[in-house]
Amino acid sequence: MVDLKDKKELHRAGMEALEKALGPVGAMEFLGFFNYNSGDYTQEKQNRTEPSIEEIKEAVKAGRQRAEAI
Numbered sequence: 001m002v003d004l005k006d007k008k009e010l011h012r013a014g015m016e017a018l019e020k021a022l023g024p025v026g027a028m029e030f031l032g033f034f035n036y037n038s039g040d041y042t043q044e045k046q047n048r049t050e051p052s053i054e055e056i057k058e059a060v061k062a063g064r065q066r067a068e069a070i
Contacts, residue, residue, distance in 0.1 A: 018031070
């Protein structure tokens with residue numbers, strides 16, 4: 001049994017299982033299904049709005065208040 005808390009071991013065992021079941025090419029094809037990158041990253045980044053300094057200050061203040069409440 002693989003120690004699920006050991007991420008390196010989990011990754012190694014998972015890759016080994018995929019390669020055993022699907023072969024190296026099949027394993028890579030399968031992993032390709034999880035590539036969620038779609039669209040134009042550059043365009044998306046240019047369209048993204050950055051928070052204002054006031055919004056950042058408010059978020060920090062809210063985070064501190066939550067941490068104090070714990």
